[in-house]
Amino acid sequence: MATEKTYYTIDPEGKLTCMKCKVPLRKGNAKFMYLDNGFPVELPVCPKCGFVYVPEELALGKVLSVEKALEDK
Amino acid sequence: MIIKERQSTHVYRQKQLFSKEELEARESLCVHEQPAYCNAACPLKLDTKAMVAAIASGDFSKALQLYEKITPFPYILSALCEAPCEGKCKLCTLGEGVSVRELEAAALCYGERAKKKGLLRKKAKKAAIFGADLFSVFLAGELAKKMYPVTVYCSQSDAADLVAECIPELPAAAKEATVADLKKADIKFEFSTDPASAYAETVEKYDLIGASYSVAQQLYPGLTVDETVMVYREQKLLTGKTEGVLDAAFAAKKAALSADRLAQNLDPSNTRGEEGSVETRLYTNTGGVEASNRIRITDRESAVAEASRCIQCHCDECIKGCVYLQHYKKFPRILTREIYNNVSIIMGDHMMNRPINACSLCGQCSILCPNGYDMAEICKLARENMVYTDKMSLAVHEFALMDMVFSNEEAFLCRKQPGFDTCKYVFFPGCQATAIAPATVRAAYLDLCNRLEGGVALMLGCCGAICDWAGRYEMQEDTVKFLDEKLAQLGSPVIIAGCPTCKKELSRHETIGIWDVLETVGLPEKAKRMDRPIAIHDACGARGDSQTQDAIRRIAEQMGCTVEATEYDRDKSPCCGYGGLTQYTNKEVAKKMTDKCLERSDLPYLSYCMACRDRFAREGRESMHLLELVYGTSADHCPDISEKRYNRLSLKNQLLGEVWNEDVEEVDLGFTIDYTTEAIEMMDDRMILKTDVIRVLQNLKETGEAILDGETGLCVTRARLGNVTFWVKYTETETGYLVHRAYSHRMTIQTR
Structure with a gap:
C-alpha cells in the first residue's frame, strides 16, 4: 500500500553515532508499516548495519497519531 | 504468548450488531425524547x-x-x-x-x-365558509393561515356581532381582542347574508367549501360527517359538530388539513401524520421537588x-449517574444508533470506536433507567462484533490482555493445601488483589487454611473478566476451559472469591465470597476496629447481589464502622473507572468516573474490590479494602504497573516457599538496572513495564545495537517485543545501566 510520497524527513546532522559500527548515522530511506499500510520516511540510518533511529518526538507525535487513525479504520 | 494483532485495515468483513427490529426495540426503551x-x-x-x-x-x-x-x-x-x-x-x-x-x-x-411576514403567496384554490359557529370561525382562521383566500358568508351584521353570537361566554377584553383579530385577519366577510342562499348561488366559484354545522344540516339534512377528518365526504364539505372551544379549535385544524388534501385532489385521510393528544411514555423523577401551590398571576x-414552578419534565436518570454518558453528551437511544451505524461501516473511519471502548460495562444504566436500558450490553456486543469482524484494534486492550496472560501463565499458581488429597474449597483472590495487596491475600489464605475444615486450595490467576470486557470471546473461551480444567484437577472445590467480579465470572461453579466465609467463621482476632463513620463503595461486580452488599455492611459494622448511605450506593453504584478496561482505553473518562465516585461523600471509602480501592487511593482519598481492614494490613500503597506484576510473581514465589516448601531460584540478569525518577513516572504513564526494559537491555547485550546521541549524551537502544517496539534511553554504569527515558510505538520500521 506504499505510496511514493515521503512523509517525514529527519536529518541526523552528524550528532548520532552507531555504537556497534562506530560510524555516524546518515539520512536514509525507511518505511513505517502498520496494519498493512506503509509510509515511506527519511530517518537517521546507520550506513553499515542499517539501524533505523526513531526519535522520541516522532514516536509520540506523528507516529502515534497515524497509528490511532489507522486503528479506527 | 503474543496476542495476534489485526491483519489489515483492508479487511472488509461485516456482521450486523442486531436486527433492525431489535435495534428499534432497544431504542424504544429510552424515553428521553418522549413529549412532556x-x-x-x-x-x-x-x-x-x-x-x-x-x-x-x-x-x-x-x-x-x-x-x-x-x-x-x-x-x-x-x-x-x-x-x-x-x-x-x-x-x-x-x-x-x-x-x-x-x-x-x-x-x-x-x-x-x-409581525406577519407577508412573503408567502396566496394559494390559487379559493375557500368559502357558509355560516358562523365556533368551528367555522376557527376554520376560516386556519385556512387564512395556510394562505387560502377565504370568504365567510354569515348572517351576523359585523365582526362584533359574530363574536358575540358564536362565543357568547367570551370575556369582554378577549372579545374585543378577537374582534380586532378578525378584522386584521386575511378573511373576507360577507355579513348580513343568508348562508344557505349564498351557498346555492356561489358554491361553484370555490374550490374548498366549509360550513357551520347548522348550515350543513340545513343544506344536507341527515348528513354524516367523518369526524376523523371533519368532512362530509359526499359533498367534500368541511364541517362537523363540536363541543367546547378546544374541540372546535382541534376540529378546525383537522378540517384545514383535509382542505390541503382536497386541494390536491387527494382523499382527506391521505398521509395526515399523528393528530391530537398522545400518550407519553416519559418518566420524570420528582425526587427533591417540593409540593407547591399556584401563584395568582397579576403581573x-x-x-x-x-x-x-414548572420542573421542565424530562428523563435523564441514566445520564445523571453515568459519567460516560455525560462525557459523550449523548443519551442511550442516540448512542445506540450511532454504535449500530459504526459497526455497519465497512470502509472508512469508525468514529464511535472510542465511545464503544470507553464504557465501563458496569451496568449502572440498566438500574437507573426506569425501563432498564442496558448500554453496557450494547457496548460489549459491539466490542465482540469488532473483534469478530477484525475491526478491533489490539492497541486499546493489549496491555490489559497481556496482564491477564501474565496472571494466568507466569504468575499463575494452583495448589492444594498441603496434607489434603482433595480440598473442599479453593481461594481465588483475583488478579487485582494479588497485584495491589499481596500481603492481604497471603494473610487471608493462611487464615482460611487455619480456620476452615476440609482443606483450602489456592488459585492465583485471572477469572477471565479482562478478555470478557475486551470482547475477546475466543480468549474468554480458552480462559474458561483453562480454569475449569484446573478446578477439576483440584476436585471441583467450592470457590471462595476475593473479588465480586471474579465471583460473577466464576458463577458457573459453586462460588461464594470470602465475606460470606468471614460471616460464618467470624472475624480473625487481629481484625482492625475502626470506630468511625465510613462510606461504602459497592463494586459493580456486586450489582444485583444484595446478599454480598448486605454481608459487607454487616462485617463493617462488626468492626465498629458506622456505614453512611450515599446517593448512588448498592445497585446504583457507579464504576470506579477500572471496569470495562476504561482505565486502559480512556484515561480521561476513567478519571472522571473515579471523581464521580468520590464526590458522594467526604468520609473514608470502604470497598470490596481491590481495583476500586486502588483508584480511590491514587486520588489521595483515604480508602481501604474490606480485607485490609479484616486482616489489619496496610492500605496506603499504590503500586505502579511494574510493581503490580512484581507483586503477583513475588507473592506466588513467597507462598510456594512458605506453604509448599518449593524454593524458586531468582534469575540473575548479569547486570544491574537503575531508573531515574523521571523514567519511573514516564514508564507508568506510557504503560511500559520494567520487564519490557529488561528485555530491551538483554537484547542490547546480545546484539550491541544502540546509538549515541551526541547532543544529550544518552545512548538509545530498542527491541521489538510482540506487537510493540520499545526504545530505552540509558547511560552505562559500572555494573549495568541507568535508564533515563523509555517510549514505544506499534509501527514496524524497515529500510528501503
Missing part, C-alpha cells in the same frame, strides 16, 4: 413545556410566538380552553399543577405579537414566578 405530559395532552400540539420555559426566563414574546403557532385566535383559546394539559401536569402528583392557561393569557398580555413577575 402537558405537550402530549394538547390536541393542538402546543409546545407547552417550551412556552412555560420562555415565560420563566422572562421572554413573553417567545412564549407568545409558540402559542400563536397553534391557533389563529389565541384570545379565544386562552380564555376558554379546557386545558387538559393542566390536569396532566406532573406537579399535580405533589401539589398544584402549573396554570398553563393563565400563562397563555400572560404571554398574550406581556408578549409582543409576531409579569407573578407570571414568571408561576412559570418557574
Whole structure:
C-alpha cells in the first residue's frame, strides 16, 4: 500500500553515532508499516548495519497519531 | 504468548450488531425524547413545556410566538380552553399543577405579537365558509393561515356581532381582542347574508367549501360527517359538530388539513401524520421537588414566578449517574444508533470506536433507567462484533490482555493445601488483589487454611473478566476451559472469591465470597476496629447481589464502622473507572468516573474490590479494602504497573516457599538496572513495564545495537517485543545501566 510520497524527513546532522559500527548515522530511506499500510520516511540510518533511529518526538507525535487513525479504520 | 494483532485495515468483513427490529426495540426503551405530559395532552400540539420555559426566563414574546403557532385566535383559546394539559401536569402528583392557561393569557398580555411576514403567496384554490359557529370561525382562521383566500358568508351584521353570537361566554377584553383579530385577519366577510342562499348561488366559484354545522344540516339534512377528518365526504364539505372551544379549535385544524388534501385532489385521510393528544411514555423523577401551590398571576413577575414552578419534565436518570454518558453528551437511544451505524461501516473511519471502548460495562444504566436500558450490553456486543469482524484494534486492550496472560501463565499458581488429597474449597483472590495487596491475600489464605475444615486450595490467576470486557470471546473461551480444567484437577472445590467480579465470572461453579466465609467463621482476632463513620463503595461486580452488599455492611459494622448511605450506593453504584478496561482505553473518562465516585461523600471509602480501592487511593482519598481492614494490613500503597506484576510473581514465589516448601531460584540478569525518577513516572504513564526494559537491555547485550546521541549524551537502544517496539534511553554504569527515558510505538520500521 506504499505510496511514493515521503512523509517525514529527519536529518541526523552528524550528532548520532552507531555504537556497534562506530560510524555516524546518515539520512536514509525507511518505511513505517502498520496494519498493512506503509509510509515511506527519511530517518537517521546507520550506513553499515542499517539501524533505523526513531526519535522520541516522532514516536509520540506523528507516529502515534497515524497509528490511532489507522486503528479506527 | 503474543496476542495476534489485526491483519489489515483492508479487511472488509461485516456482521450486523442486531436486527433492525431489535435495534428499534432497544431504542424504544429510552424515553428521553418522549413529549412532556402537558405537550402530549394538547390536541393542538402546543409546545407547552417550551412556552412555560420562555415565560420563566422572562421572554413573553417567545412564549407568545409558540402559542400563536397553534391557533389563529389565541384570545379565544386562552380564555376558554379546557386545558387538559393542566390536569396532566406532573406537579399535580405533589401539589398544584402549573396554570398553563393563565400563562397563555400572560404571554398574550406581556408578549409582543409576531409581525406577519407577508412573503408567502396566496394559494390559487379559493375557500368559502357558509355560516358562523365556533368551528367555522376557527376554520376560516386556519385556512387564512395556510394562505387560502377565504370568504365567510354569515348572517351576523359585523365582526362584533359574530363574536358575540358564536362565543357568547367570551370575556369582554378577549372579545374585543378577537374582534380586532378578525378584522386584521386575511378573511373576507360577507355579513348580513343568508348562508344557505349564498351557498346555492356561489358554491361553484370555490374550490374548498366549509360550513357551520347548522348550515350543513340545513343544506344536507341527515348528513354524516367523518369526524376523523371533519368532512362530509359526499359533498367534500368541511364541517362537523363540536363541543367546547378546544374541540372546535382541534376540529378546525383537522378540517384545514383535509382542505390541503382536497386541494390536491387527494382523499382527506391521505398521509395526515399523528393528530391530537398522545400518550407519553416519559418518566420524570420528582425526587427533591417540593409540593407547591399556584401563584395568582397579576403581573409579569407573578407570571414568571408561576412559570418557574414548572420542573421542565424530562428523563435523564441514566445520564445523571453515568459519567460516560455525560462525557459523550449523548443519551442511550442516540448512542445506540450511532454504535449500530459504526459497526455497519465497512470502509472508512469508525468514529464511535472510542465511545464503544470507553464504557465501563458496569451496568449502572440498566438500574437507573426506569425501563432498564442496558448500554453496557450494547457496548460489549459491539466490542465482540469488532473483534469478530477484525475491526478491533489490539492497541486499546493489549496491555490489559497481556496482564491477564501474565496472571494466568507466569504468575499463575494452583495448589492444594498441603496434607489434603482433595480440598473442599479453593481461594481465588483475583488478579487485582494479588497485584495491589499481596500481603492481604497471603494473610487471608493462611487464615482460611487455619480456620476452615476440609482443606483450602489456592488459585492465583485471572477469572477471565479482562478478555470478557475486551470482547475477546475466543480468549474468554480458552480462559474458561483453562480454569475449569484446573478446578477439576483440584476436585471441583467450592470457590471462595476475593473479588465480586471474579465471583460473577466464576458463577458457573459453586462460588461464594470470602465475606460470606468471614460471616460464618467470624472475624480473625487481629481484625482492625475502626470506630468511625465510613462510606461504602459497592463494586459493580456486586450489582444485583444484595446478599454480598448486605454481608459487607454487616462485617463493617462488626468492626465498629458506622456505614453512611450515599446517593448512588448498592445497585446504583457507579464504576470506579477500572471496569470495562476504561482505565486502559480512556484515561480521561476513567478519571472522571473515579471523581464521580468520590464526590458522594467526604468520609473514608470502604470497598470490596481491590481495583476500586486502588483508584480511590491514587486520588489521595483515604480508602481501604474490606480485607485490609479484616486482616489489619496496610492500605496506603499504590503500586505502579511494574510493581503490580512484581507483586503477583513475588507473592506466588513467597507462598510456594512458605506453604509448599518449593524454593524458586531468582534469575540473575548479569547486570544491574537503575531508573531515574523521571523514567519511573514516564514508564507508568506510557504503560511500559520494567520487564519490557529488561528485555530491551538483554537484547542490547546480545546484539550491541544502540546509538549515541551526541547532543544529550544518552545512548538509545530498542527491541521489538510482540506487537510493540520499545526504545530505552540509558547511560552505562559500572555494573549495568541507568535508564533515563523509555517510549514505544506499534509501527514496524524497515529500510528501503
